[in-house]
Amino acid sequence: MGLFERYLSVWVALSIVAGVLLGQGFPALFSMVASLEIAHVNLVVAALIWVMIYPMMIHVDFSAMKDVGKKPKGLALTLIVNWLIKPFSMAFIAWLFFDVLFARWVDPQSASEYIAGMILLGVAPCTAMVFVWSQLCNGDANYTLAQVSINDIIMVFAFAPLCALLLGVNSIVVPWQTLLLSVFLYVLIPLSAGYLTRKILGSNGVTALGRTLKPWSIIGLLTTIVLLFGFQAEVILSKPHIIVLIAIPLLIQTYGIFALSFVAAKRLRLPFNIAAPACMIATSNFFELAVAVAISLFGLNSGAALATVVGVLVEVPVMLSLVYIANRNQHRFI
Template sequence: MSTLDRWLPLWIVLAMAGGLALGALVPGFDDALDELRIGTVSLPIALGLLLMMYPVLAKVRYEELGRLTGERRMLWASLILNWIIGPLLMFALAWIFLADQPEYRTGLIIVGLARCIAMVLIWSDLACGDGEATALLVAINSLFQIVAYSVLGWFYLTALPDLLGLDTQGFEVSMWEVARTVLIFLGIPLVAGYLTRRIGIQRRGEAWYTQEFVPRIGPWALYGLLYTIVMLFAIQGDAITSKPLDVVLIAVPLLVYFFVMFFAAFWTGRALGLGYARTASLSFTAASNNFELAIAVAVGVFGATSGQALAGVVGPLIEVPVLVGLVYVSLWLGRRWFTDAPGPELREAQPA
């Protein structure tokens, strides 16, 4: 693993601190960033999100999607965990922990609807998961997300609360607003990644593409992530530093969510006999959220300084250290529950 990957949690902490420092030390910096927008799309955030997601989507083996027809257990388990259990669990946690905080509650539900992509590839790799299976599940979830996200957003933010007699506090999200944001921040890099891979392999061959091109663009995903975190924390710096208890309120249901989803998926993989590597892939794709997309939706629909955006920003603040810890939990469980888990020498080679 590269130095950038190995010390990713440190770089993220430094990016958070840098963003907070910019927002606090440069007068009006947060307001100036928030004003750089076209419609509801924040240009500084858009740049970082597109930069972050393109390299990851350019790595996906789109030509291998057909192989999933032979992995129906894993595919169905992933779809059920990601699109039924995950959103329902986050909806329940949001109303249990944040019933009197409608903005944070909505932001948390938006996070729950944004399924795995991007960073899950790193967690799966660190845990010695099946890299190809992870990439394929990410591709399937990416495509499903474009089709279903706006419908699920309307269902969980408007229809279901009304059906249950819950007070939505007037927070209704236009299906078109969400769909537009998904298409911009997921559709554009997805199409770009697909075309890059197809054209690159056709012209230069798969060996050149995977061994030379992909390693060159790979680090830019993390550069984009760090840049985005700096921008978001600069915009949200006042809210984070002035409302530390609110950050804790948002963090608690997120912690419960990550642990429940990870262990539910790990048990499911074991019960289905998927083997360690694919169980690890299933677990991290179920436990991870596409906080890039969640932030984009929250910022695009509600604004960069909204409570919904703050809930999205707290997502990576909690997800990164928790999932780094779950990498080691996965390896530990693998040694005890699976005969095909990586040996001690591989575990010791994983980055700290």
């Protein structure tokens, strides 16, 4: 492992601190960067995600994609957890904490909005960053792409009904611009670039290029962390107690879903390069979509929007910890 990988937890911690300090010291700069967005998709973050995802996309072998269907257990695990377990467990945990355990510290109106924001996170499975987590676990690039693609197709049809059911509202207006633009930016563009690179360089050239690009992928990840925490520096410093209250059930949900998926993957006897990405996909969230829906339903300054933002802040460092846990337990798999 290189310098970045060996001390990744240290770099992440420093990036979080740097993001908060820079966001507090240069709020105008971060506000300008945050304004560079289309349909709630920040273009600077999108570019950084390209830097992270591209090294994995060059390893996608389209000729081998046909073999993914021969290993359906990993796909089944991801879909069952994402659509039949995770949304309902998130709704239950959110209700348990904000309607019961935290009731004395949070007023009922704010509690209901925090619950709504957490539910929106639970119903939106990840599209982009999961490629990064898979790469850090040496996941099967072809299989990860298939899992993400199937999730995206299901999300088009299932996201709105599930949100309406769990939020208790009559209908949900899906922000199609956010959904489709995210898939275009985070999947189609880097996948196309990876395909062209593979076609031009061949497998040997791609292997050498992958080694060269790997440090840049980590740099892109750390820069993204700095930006995400810089964007929300004012909220973090002005409402630390609320951030903590929202983060606690989100952490329990995330680690709980990962543990469930990890045990299930072991019982299904999945190979590690399929099991690890399956667990990451089942655990992570599509935060751009959740934020967009929270803002459209409840408003920019609502508790629901704040809860989705806390989900963004929690996700990256927590998912990196799960990558570490998965890699440390690789020997338990085939």
